[in-house]
Amino acid sequence: MPTVLHAPIEIAGQMGTLCQGLRNFGWTANGYNWFHTYLQYDSPIVQTDAYELMHVFEPLVRAADIIHFHNGDTMLTDYRDLPMLKALGKPMVMHHWGNDVRDVETLNRRLKYPLPPSYHTPDEIRAKLATLSQYIDHAIIQDHELYEFIAPYYKRVYELPLVVDTKALQPVYPNVSNPCPLIVHAPTSDEFKGTRYVERAIDNLRSRYRFEYKRIEKMNHKAAMSWYERADIVIDQVMCGTYGLLSVEAMAMGKPVIAYIRDDLRPTYPGPLPIVSADPDTLEVNVAALISDPGRRRALGMQGRRYAEQYHDTGVVVQRLIRIYEEILQEKQ
Template sequence: MKVLHLPYGAGIASLSEALRVIGVHAESCSFYSTNTYNDLADYKLNLDRLSKVKKEEKLKQFFEYAKTTYDVFHFHFGETFHPMFLDVKELNEKGKKVVVHHRGSEVRRLSIARLNNPDVVVKKEWSEQRMKKRLQTLSKYVKVAIVNDLELVQYVADYYERVEVVPHALNHHKISHSFPNENDVPMIVHAPSHHEIKGTAEIEATIRRLRDEGYELNYQRLEHKTREEVVRELAEATIVIDQLKIGTYANLTMEAMASGKPVICFIHEQYRKSYPNQLPIVQATIDTIYDVLIDLLRRQSEWAQIGQQSRNYVEQFHSYSVVANKLKKIYETL
C-alpha cells in the first residue's frame, strides 16, 4: 500500500510520517510555498511561484506521476488536483482508493455552528453556499470522509456515506517537555492564528486587568513565527491559552501539552464527552477566562502536575502509532 497526502497543511507531513512509523509507505506533497508547513512535505511543488501556464503543467506532471505510483490518495481540506474534482473521478476509474480529510474552516458553517455555540466565529473567506456546493460535488466521487473531532461531523455527515473521526497526530518525541516551576513569575503564552476566532481581544483584556490589579505575570503573543520558533517559546511558558470560541482543540494545544504545560481552551460540553476522560485541558470561555486564569495562577503547586498530565495525554492519544493504525484500518475498508 502506497499512500499520498496532499495538498497542504501540517497534517499531510505528520500523518505521512506517522504511517511510515508503522511500516506503511506514505509520502506528502505540498502545493504552495506559502503554507507554513511546506518545508515538512516530501514533495514541494511551490505552485504559487509559477505562472498560470507553468503551474498547470507542473500540477499535471505530478498528477501523472502520482496516479501510477500511489494506491491511496488522502486529500486534506477538501482540495484535490482539479478545482472541479475531475481528477478524483479519474482516480476512481483507475481503481485507486480516495479519502477526503476535512480540517475545519473549509466546512464549518456559521448557521450550524451557532445552534449550539453562540460565541463561535468562523473564517469569512468562503460563503456557506460555496462550502455546500463543493461538498455536494466532492461527495459524488468520494464516499468516506475523515474529520479530527466530533464538532466537524455535523458539517459533513449529510454528504458522505461514512464519516470517520481520527484525532490529530503529533510526534511528541520531537518536543522536549519541562514542567512549570511554581516559584517562577508566570509566563502566559497565546499564539493566535486568527484573533477573532481565538478570542485574543478577551484574553489580552484579561491580562491587562490582572496586571492592573497587581498580579505579577509576563505575557507573550506569538505571531508570524515558524513552527520551530513556536515550540521553543512554548518551552518557556507557564500557562498556554489557546482558543476560547470554537469548542475543540488542535495543533497548538497539542504542542503545548506535549511541552508539559497547562493549557486553557474552550471545549464545548457537547464535544467534551467524545474525548478521553483523561483530557487535562482547563476549560474557559470568553466570559469565564478572567476567573479561570486567576484560579489557575493561584494553584501554583498544581502546575507541574497538570503539565505532566498534559504530556501523558498527548503520548497516549495523539502518538503516531495510535493515529496511524486508525488510518490504516480506514484505508483497508475503502
C-alpha cells in the same frame, strides 16, 4: 506494503507528520503541498504548486494504492481529477480540517460569541461537499465538532486525532517555584482564536497578579516552539468549542492549556481531557486560578503530557489511520 499519496494542502504540519509515521510502519507515503505559509513546518513532503502538481498527476496517481486528500481540495482545479480517479477505481479519502466545512452561520446560532465568517459561504461549502461525495465515500475529521456538517454527505466519517511526535518533544513542566509565570497565546487568526478576549483578560489581571505575557504571531514554527517550551500557561482558542494543534503541542511539552471546550463535545473525546475550559466570560477567572496555583499548573502539565502520549502520539494515530486505510482498501477488493 501499500503506497499512499497525500495532497494537496499541508495543514499545521499534519500531512508531513502522518507521512513520516506511515513510513515508520513500512508504508510508502508521499505528500505534496501547494499551500505555503510563514509557519515553515519542518516537513518530509514535497513543496510544490498547482501547476507542477498537474504535470506529475498521472504518474503519482497510478503509483498510489490509496489517495488521501486534504482540506476539501484535490490535485486538479474544479475537481477535474475526481471523475478520472473514480474511473480508475482509486480508493480515496478526504480529510477535512475545519473552516473548509464548518458552517459558521449554523454554528453561530448556538454560540454566545459568534465565530468570524469562513473563507467559504455555507452555500459554497454544501456545493463542494455535494461534489466531493459523488466520488469520495470516506472522510476524516479530527474530532466530533465537524461531524454534523459532513455526515449527511459521506458514507463513512472517521475521527482521527491531531498528531504530534511526542518522542521529539521533551516535556518541560512548569516550575512550581516560578513567581512570575509566562502566559503564551499563539493566534494564527485573531478573530477565530478570540485574541481580543484573551488580551482583555490579560489586561484586567495585570494590576492584581505578577506574570509575563507573550503573543506569538508571524513567527515560524521552530521559533514558536521555543516560546511554548518556556511557557507556564498556554491559551489556545476560546470561541470555537474544541482544541487545536497548539493545545496538542503544549500538552506534549507538559504545559497546562486553556481552551473553550463545548459541553456537548467533551464526552466525545477519549479519556478525561486535561484542558481547562474557558470561554470569554470565564477566561479571566480561570487564568487567575492558574496564575495563583503553581502546583495545579504542574499537575495539569503532567496530565496533558500523558494525554498527548496516549491519544495524539504519531505511533498511536498512524495505527488508527492504517486501520482506516485497510477498511477502505478492503471495500475496493
